[in-house]
Amino acid sequence: MTALSLSLPALVHNLSVLRSRLNNSTQIIGVVKANAYGLGSVAIAKKLVEEGVTYLAVAYGAEGIELRKAGLHCPIMVFYPQPDHFNALIQHCLEPVLYNRYSFEKFSQCLKQQQIPSYPIHLKFNTGLNRIGFTEGECSWLLNELPKAPFELRSVYSHLAASEEAVPHQPTQRQFEAFQKVKSQFENQHPTAFFHILNTSGVFNYPKYQFDAVRAGIALYGFANQPQWDVQLKAVAKLTAKIIQIHNLEKGETVGYNQAWTAPKPSRIATLPLGHADGIGRQFGHGKGQVRIKEQYAPIVGHVCMDMVMIDVSNIACEEGDTAVLFDNKSPLQDWAETGQTIPYEFLTGLSQRIPRLIVY
């Protein structure tokens, strides 16, 4: 059957690669947002916690609630909470990141209404990405308001816009400088708060700026945005599908919708049970996507359908029931991402929930 196999040993390996690049005292915040980048957040989160990761992060409240319902009790940071979900966050002991005065005041009101005297929060600063976050100029407002708010400040952070660019990189350097100014304003009044700015590529490019913690996502899953870093990691996900039917075509017969492919010679065409509804987009049709069967490569012919793709196996001695590998350690997912003119982040999160996830222990 079609399956996305998730290797927990590969996850543990990637975690150890990250740890080897960091000081012992630096915490790794395991980023499991977007269902652990499309893979399956519960199994991944449980393994990370078992391996000593003490903090997890998700993007939205519902993702954190799913983890709580699955029995995860560790602190969970919610990067982009929406004020409409603040009460649900409180109910599930999820820690919001507050990023502007509006979210700060709204969350403070929610806690006061529920007469909660102190609740863990994180503060996000914008140092150049210009997406969300307080400005450096709002430090004094925050330092003045924090003692009056029912908050326990857990951490202060920022996010890099181009951490994978070759070093030195001026805009990134400016972000570090801005963050250090913020940090120096907070650390005296909030000695227990921890500080962080690095994501995966940041860990590889700027270990010097690891501060107290790093927020690692994609590296855990086996990718680090540079080939020389990727080789140190192992792909956690492997996507396979089994041939459900093989047709023998005469020269001139066509395959798929709109007769998009015509056999140039007598051909064997295999059908695989996954298509664009599974995340294999139409850009992979017409020979762009390749699968591996018995260590040989076969191209997708014609259009990718919603539920199936057809591949040309004329030169491969295979049968119905044989397994095709779309990507694994040997057929890198980066190639699929590149062919699809995207990046592993998007390709992975686009693999739909229809594909069963199989945990490999």
Ligand SMILES: *Cc1c(COP(=O)(O)O)cnc(C)c1O
């Ligand atoms: C997604 C995200 C991360 C993780 O980034 P990777 O490049 O996957 O390591 C870190 N911090 C924030 C704020 C994020 O949104």
